[in-house]
Amino acid sequence: MRQKLDNLSNITGKTYHLSIAINQAPENIALNHYSEMLPYLDSINIMSYDAAGTWDSITGHQSPLSATEGADAPNYVTTKGQWNLISSVAALNANGIPNPKIVAGIPLYGRQWIEVGEGQAHIPGVYQSGVTGPGEWENGSLGYNCLMGDSFSNIKDNQVCSGFANSASDYTYILVRDNNNSLRSVGNFGKISMNGYTVSGVTYPFDRIVESYYYNPISRMFITYDSATMVEIKAHWIKQQGLKGAMFWDTSGDAPNPETNPDPSLIDTLSNTFN
Template sequence: MLTFINYAFGNLYQKNGGYECGIINKAEPGATNPNAADAGTGGDAWADYQKNFGANEAVSGKGDTWDFPTNDPRYGKAGAGPLKGNFNQLKQLKAKHPNLKVIISLGGWTWSRWFGKAAATDALRKQLVSSCIDVYIKGNLPYDAGSNAGGDGIGADVFDGIDIDWEFPGGGGQPYNAVDPNDKKNYTLLLAEFRKQLDAIGAQNGKRYLLTVAIGAGGDKIAMTEPGEYSKSLDWINIMSYDFHGGWETNGPTDFQAPLYGDPDSPNYKAGQYAPTYNVDGAVKALLAGGVPTSKIVVGVPFYGRGWTGVTKGPQGDGLYQKATKPAPGKYEEGIQDYRLLKSAAGTVYEHPVAKTAYKFDGTTWWSYDTPGTMKLKMDYVKAQNLRGSFAWELDGDGPNAELLKVMSDGLK
């Protein structure tokens, strides 16, 4: 059912007088303390390419080996070991499904610390892009003796392109992120440099590498960039059209995290400024107005919900647009819950006639999320607007038998 998978995330590091892609093993301090001096500098090389998968969990049915087969010319070569971990499983998945493309996503909410600095000058942009291509396209993975994994070229042919998930040019992300007053122009220039260097290596090995971005969907985020310009370098734009509202707004009012359309009755909508743009249609219209062709727009949908507890019933009895006391309890963190858990949670499910999204209320706890029914409405919208397609964050939030993904796949045929 999938055409592409984004593997998230890769990080950037201060290195060689600039900023470079790399893969290290380090717990992420910013996950628990965004004010830590080294917040945003973590990495998970173990999961990426060092962990051994057994035969019973491997895509191919063949487990990872400690060393190369004895007939492999790399056998016994110092500083090189076989590819393992998630990278090897992705490579096996591509072998099983030859039309599937895998893209490395760089940055994300936690690892966008250095984009503002790395994009600031032509020399720094060239250094960053060259390093990312070296690691993820050429597959030159740092060799790790402890797991006997990695080495020059070991990770080649895993990734078919690069996705830049800078959250966000101009600010609004983590407090430790570098923000430059020239982020708007530098973002465009950074993407042009990625396109240039990806095309150069593609010409060498006869491939065309994909270049995409994930962007903040609010009109305020889009206004901090030049969509008509930067989109010229891209294959498509993944709009993160979710997280419009959530438990970080501690006391509410409850509101939709991923509405297809804005609801003029929402207190947030009534507040004006950019709030009326906080919906899928608002993001799409902003990109189209900015000069992005429909063929480069991909709508994001969530496989999770956001919610509050201590919610009053309100005049309609459904808790919508009501005050709350705190974020709802979640399995991994408060205020957020996977669809696979929400679908069987207590409460009554409602579909909003204007926003075209769903919500659930049990009298105290209120969740905003998409059901198969409202997911289909979004796919209908993608087709009606002649957009490129849709993507979801993230795969493991789906229900049994990939039920939301099936709605997406069927709805886009």
């Protein structure tokens, strides 16, 4: 493929980018000979999403930045707790892949559970039992633009989306680990810098930030998704680490007409942070 693209470049004068999209599991990355593919590839794109979903009976995080396992997560001690962006990049580095060749994947959708109990007050809804919600294109799947409520959902012919009204901002948290290495859910509107995420006067470095999520104790609904804040956090980490960039799955889930929409486009959020 690389040879054919290079031959085409000689004819057209254009440059053709060749990439692959790979599984995020560190144990799978270790098995593949990515370093031998490196001379032929412009980038290796990590599909860093679907680490958890409604095929699981316990709520989890589909696109975490850092590891989710811990003694305070007794219901969630699985190998998937190590499926996270930081671990995936480290596994690629160990395989001989430098950061400027790596692209991070970001989801433009959420995975939804219903009938979820609140659990521990400091991490509401996290690692609790639940069942698959109705979803959009498949059970338990919701586009980011569906979750964001009226400003997005009025263009969607779907009762599931209209039910959110504009509640997402009120029920979205960022899951972090504090200085005692304990999980804690904090607000979704903190300040982001190259040092980490600062909220309520405390700064959490990137390796202590797990993921954003939605939990509504009234509807008992839990959704693992990337908020605009979480995308900005990941963008800062990507810049800090010198990765090649980020990709999304998929663009149909983003904000329609982002230039006129009051809610943030995740693609614009990433682009603006990189700029």
